[in-house]
Amino acid sequence: MAETPKLSVEKALEKLRSADAPKSRDVRRTEEMDALDDEIKRLRAQRLRLDRQSGRSNKRD
Template identity: 85%
Template sequence: MAETPKLSVEKALEKLRSADAPKSKNARRAEEMDALDDEIKRMRAQRLRLDRHQRRSTERD
């Protein structure tokens, strides 16, 4: 059986953290803006559904 080199916990954590390279400030902001844009789209769609529902209920009365 082949022996595998063992890493210390500290070195293993360093390797894992280095794989998650820190993002630039602009990249983080872009991701946040995309998430906010998606949230705005979702809220607009919800508002339109509610408006349609309210119009239907007032037309029936």
């Protein structure tokens, strides 16, 4: 069995954090806004589906 070098948790976290380049405030804000836009689109589509379904059930009554 080959010897594998072991890192401490602290060093492993430092390595992971250094791999992620620090992002500017504008980049972070843009990413957050894109995520919120996607969520808005998803919710609108869901609302339209629900409105169509409730319209069908109201017509049956």
